[in-house]
Every structure is written in C-alpha cells, then in structure tokens.
Amino acid sequence: MQEETEIGILDILTKINDNTWEVPKSYKPFMRVPGRIFVSETLLHDLDKGTLDQVANVASLPGIQKYSMAMPDAHLGYGFPIGGVAAFDKEEGVISPGGVGFDINCGVRLIRTNLHKEDVRSHMKELVDELFRAIPSGVGSKSRIRASDSELDDIFLHGSKWAVENGYGEKTDLDHCEGRGCIEGADPSKVSEKARSRGKPQIGTLGSGNHFLEVQYVDKIYDQEAADAFGLEEGQVVFMIHCGSRGAGHQICTDYIKTISRASKKYGIQLPDKQLACAPAQSPEAQDYFKAMACAANYAWANRQVITHWTRAVFERFFGRDMDDLGMDLVYDVAHNVAKLEEHIIDGMKKEVYVHRKGATRAFPPGHHDLPDVYKAVGQPVLIPGSMGTPSYVLHGTEAGMGVAFGSACHGAGRVMSRAHAKHEFFGETVKENLEARGITVKATHPSVIAEEAPDAYKSSSEVVDVVHNLEIAKKVVRVLPMGVAKG
DNA sequence: ATGTGC
Numbered sequence: 041m042q043e044e045t046e047i048g049i050l051d052i053l054t055k056i057n058d059n060t061w062e063v064p065k066s067y068k069p070f071m072r073v074p075g076r077i078f079v080s081e082t083l084l085h086d087l088d089k090g091t092l093d094q095v096a097n098v099a100s101l102p103g104i105q106k107y108s109m110a111m112p113d114a115h116l117g118y119g120f121p122i123g124g125v126a127a128f129d130k131e132e133g134v135i136s137p138g139g140v141g142f143d144i145n146c147g148v149r150l151i152r153t154n155l156h157k158e159d160v161r162s163h164m165k166e167l168v169d170e171l172f173r174a175i176p177s178g179v180g181s182k183s184r185i186r187a188s189d190s191e192l193d194d195i196f197l198h199g200s201k202w203a204v205e206n207g208y209g210e211k212t213d214l215d216h217c218e219g220r221g222c223i224e225g226a227d228p229s230k231v232s233e234k235a236r237s238r239g240k241p242q243i244g245t246l247g248s249g250n251h252f253l254e255v256q257y258v259d260k261i262y263d264q265e266a267a268d269a270f271g272l273e274e275g276q277v278v279f280m281i282h283c284g285s286r287g288a289g290h291q292i293c294t295d296y297i298k299t300i301s302r303a304s305k306k307y308g309i310q311l312p313d314k315q316l317a318c319a320p321a322q323s324p325e326a327q328d329y330f331k332a333m334a335c336a337a338n339y340a341w342a343n344r345q346v347i348t349h350w351t352r353a354v355f356e357r358f359f360g361r362d363m364d365d366l367g368m369d370l371v372y373d374v375a376h377n378v379a380k381l382e383e384h385i386i387d388g389m390k391k392e393v394y395v396h397r398k399g400a401t402r403a404f405p406p407g408h409h410d411l412p413d414v415y416k417a418v419g420q421p422v423l424i425p426g427s428m429g430t431p432s433y434v435l436h437g438t439e440a441g442m443g444v445a446f447g448s449a450c451h452g453a454g455r456v457m458s459r460a461h462a463k464h465e466f467f468g469e470t471v472k473e474n475l476e477a478r479g480i481t482v483k484a485t486h487p488s489v490i491a492e493e494a495p496d497a498y499k500s501s502s503e504v505v506d507v508v509h510n511l512e513i514a515k516k517v518v519r520v521l522p523m524g525v526a527k528g
Numbered sequence: 529a530t531g532t533g534c
Contacts, residue, residue, distance in 0.1 A: 238531075247529075249529055284529070289530095291530085294530090
C-alpha cells in the first residue's frame with residue numbers, strides 16, 4: 041500500500057532539481073499555476089498524496105502568484121497544507137483563513153545568554169521545574185495577568201510593544217522581532233466577544249501540543265560571521281519559546297471561517313475543497329478577517345514577550361545574577377502562521393501581495409528594510425525548532441529565497457504521524473525515560489503530551505533544514521541541542 | 529493548535 045502511494049506521487053511530480061518537485065498545471069483542470077514542493081528524494085517518501093493534492097487545490101485560488109508552494113516539512117492541514125506558502129495579488133487575489141491556520145502567529149523566539157552549558161547541565165531538573173512553575177502551560181491554562189477590556193485592545197493593536205511598555209521586557213526586544221512584534225491594520229472591533237473572553241486570561245501562557253519552552257545550547261556553528269552578528273557561540277546556553285495566540289486566535293479563526301465561507305459563495309469563487317474558503321482580498325469580509333487576524337498575531341507577540349520576561353526572571357533568581365549580566369538578549373522572534381501584505385518582485389515588477397505562510401517562516405535577505413541594523417549585513421534570523429529532543433536550527437534569509445519562495449523557509453520538523461496515532465504508538469513515560477537517558481529533562485502536564493510529541497512522530501529536523509539550506513532559500517548559521525523542555 | 533469529540 042505504501043509502495044502504491046509513492047508510485048502515485050512520482051507519477052505526478054516533475055523533478056526540477058534535487059530539492060524541487062513541480063506539480064504540473066496539467067495535474068488538475070482548476071490549477072491556475074503549477075505547484076512547487078521543496079523536498080529531497082528522502083523526504084519525498086514521507087510526502088502524503090493528500091498534501092500534494094492540497095498544494096494543487098491552493099493553486100486554484102484567484103490571483104495566486106507564481107506557484108503554490110510547500111516546504112520540506114509539509115503535511116496535511118485544514119485546506120492549505122501545513123508548510124504551505126502562497127502569495128495572492130493585492131487587488132485580484134484572495135485572503136483565506138485556511139492559509140493561516142487555527143493557531144494564528146504560532147511562532148518562535150530565541151534568547152541568548154552568557155551562560156555555558158556546563159553552568160546549567162547539573163541543575164537542569166530544578167531549572168525546568170522553576171520554568172514550569174513560572175509559565176502557565178497546558179490546554180486552558182490561565183495567566184497571573186487578566187487583561188482588562190482596554191488592555192486587551194492595546195494588546196490586539198500593539199503586540200510586543202504593549203508588553204514592553206507594561207514592564208514585560210526591554211525596548212531593544214522590539215527591534216529583534218519580525219515587524220517589531222506587530223502587524224499594522226489590526227482592528228479590535230472585528231474580534232468577537234467570545235474571542236475576547238478567551239483571550240483575556242491567557243496572556244503569558246504557553247499552551248499545549250508542540251508548544252514548548254526549551255533550554256538549549258549552541259552545539260555547532262556553520263557560519264561564523266552570521267553567528268557573531270546574532271550573538272551566538274559554541275557551548276552557549278540559549279532558550280527557545282514556541283507558542284501562539286492561544287484561545288483568542290483559535291476563536292478568531294473559527295469565527296471567520298464561517299464568515300469567509302459565506303463570502304466564497306457570495307462572490308462565486310469555485311473551490312475544490314470547502315476548507316479553502318476565501319474572499320476577494322479587498323472585499324469587506326476579507327479585510328475584516330485580516331484586521332481580526334492581525335489582532336491575534338499581535339496577541340501572540342505580546343504573549344511570547346510576557347513569557348520571555350518571566351523566563352528571564354527565573355534565570356535571574358536561579359543564577360543570582362541580573363539579566364544584563366546574564367546577557368539575555370532576544371536574538372529574534374518569527375511568526376510561523378500568518379498572512380502579510382508584502383512587496384515582492386514578480387516577473388521583474390514590484391508588486392504588493394498577501395503572502396500566506398502556514399507553517400512556514402519568513403526569511404528576508406540581507407539589506408531588507410524590516411531588519412534591525414545589526415542583522416542588515418547577514419539577513420534575517422530564521423528560527424527552526426526541532427521536535428522534542430531533536431536539534432533546532434538558526435538560519436539566515438537570502439536573496440535567492442526572495443526569488444524562489446517569497447522570502448520563506450520551512451518551520452520545523454513536520455509531523456509524519458497524527459497526534460492520535462502517536463498517542464497510540466508511544467508511552468509518554470518511556471519517551472521521557474529515553475530522553476532523560478540522553479541527558480534531556482522533560483516536564484509536561486501529562487505523559488500523553490509527551491507521547492503525542494515523541495521525536496519519532498516527526499520528520500528529522502536536520503533533513504528538513506538541509507533542503508532549504510541546499511536550495512539556499514535560507515542558510516544554516518548554528519545548530520542548537522535541547523537540555524531541558526517544559527511543555528503543556 | 530483548541531474551554532480537544534455533531
């Protein structure tokens with residue numbers, strides 16, 4: 041059966057180069073552009089036919105530019121594949137909630153320290169316990185902060201800046217966030233009361249699933265100049281925060297899937313899959329979704345900023361040193377699930393497009409105006425978390441990536457097994473013991489969370505990263521390895 | 529991913 045699936049895929053795809061496979065326009069009559077799937081021959085064996093079909097389905101949407109794309113970590117998602125990238129013309133194109141996903145601005149940030157791995161290794165269990173205590177995690181977890189109505193409006197409007205101005209972090213943190221931790225054009229009046237009430241008690245909470253807070257160390261340098269610019273060196277302790285917009289973003293997506301589904305019919309858009317519901321980019325429906333999505337994205341940036349502050353506080357207490365002494369600067373913060381209005385050069389012309397990245401990382405090149413001065417020479421830090429217990433990577437964006445993939449790269453390891461299947465296949469306690477035998481401390485709300493996130497339920501983050509590196513969509517800077525993980 | 533399942 042497995043064999044048949046593989047043959048099916050190879051019958052459809054045309055090999056462009058070692059890491060690029062095309063879904064020809066002729067594959068389905070509704071395709072407006074070809075699909076492009078960025079995978080190595082090895083990873084092609086993990087590619088599901090359903091994911092390929094989703095790439096083709098996205099290619100049917102009005103105003104799509106160049107290609108419907110999938111990154112090497114792509115797998116089946118709601119309508120659009122996770123690992124999907126698609127850009128739509130600002131005027132003639134569409135905006136689709138399925139192209140962003142339920143966890144709006146699920147993303148990652150990396151914070152450096154002046155600590156060496158040997159300073160923390162023997163204290164890891166206690167440190168993870170402290171982090172677990174300080175940062176609420178798990179489904180439905182509630183924060184020590186409860187946002188008032190006016191605070192929630194500010195969070196929706198200003199993202200990370202709200203957090204910094206309210207004492208959760210440093211002004212310089214903002215320079216080291218994609219878009220300074222904010223999407224412009226957010227409008228809290230477009231967010232339902234239900235989404236608001238879910239959001240109020242959750243600012244500064246980690247969530248569940250693949251979301252985590254990880255203490256890591258830099259284990260390998262690939263690009264010394266870029267590592268220097270990012271403030272990273274071998275043996276150094278760093279920590280990574282991976283989380284999103286929690287219940288608020290989920291509710292906003294749910295609300296607008298209904299609105300946009302009606303709009304698809306109203307505007308007569310033919311859809312090969314209902315889950316691709318979308319509306320003309322400039323329609324009031326699409327613009328309302330965009331304004332609400334921006335609120336969720338900003339909420340997620342504020343959320344990661346508050347968690348950063350509390351994590352810094354844990355380190356300060358734990359090591360009895362202040363954060364300047366500990367050198368806990370934010371390296372960068374990137375979104376993995378978001379739609380943005382960006383300028384790209386298409387067929388030699390500058391053009392504004394709505395780039396949908398769903399399980400994909402923005403990867404802007406050296407010199408781009410959105411980058412802080414310190415990163416202008418090397419390009420944007422691209423943060424790629426591994427699955428639990430496996431390496432994570434920092435890469436930098438490139439000019440080639442702008443041309444090939446609208447300045448985008450992969451976002452992680454990518455599932456090969458559903459959550460349900462993983463829970464059936466693995467025992468959380470055994471997975472935890474295996475990780476501990478390798479010197480990795482894991483603490484979660486429940487063993488089943490560990491089973492769901494077992495490393496074997498995912499592709500290899502290294503193989504995934506090598507594809508974007510070899511294509512030069514983004515280039516490797518450092519590899520980091522986990523020492524301690526706190527998860528929902 | 530998600531106050532986890534019509």
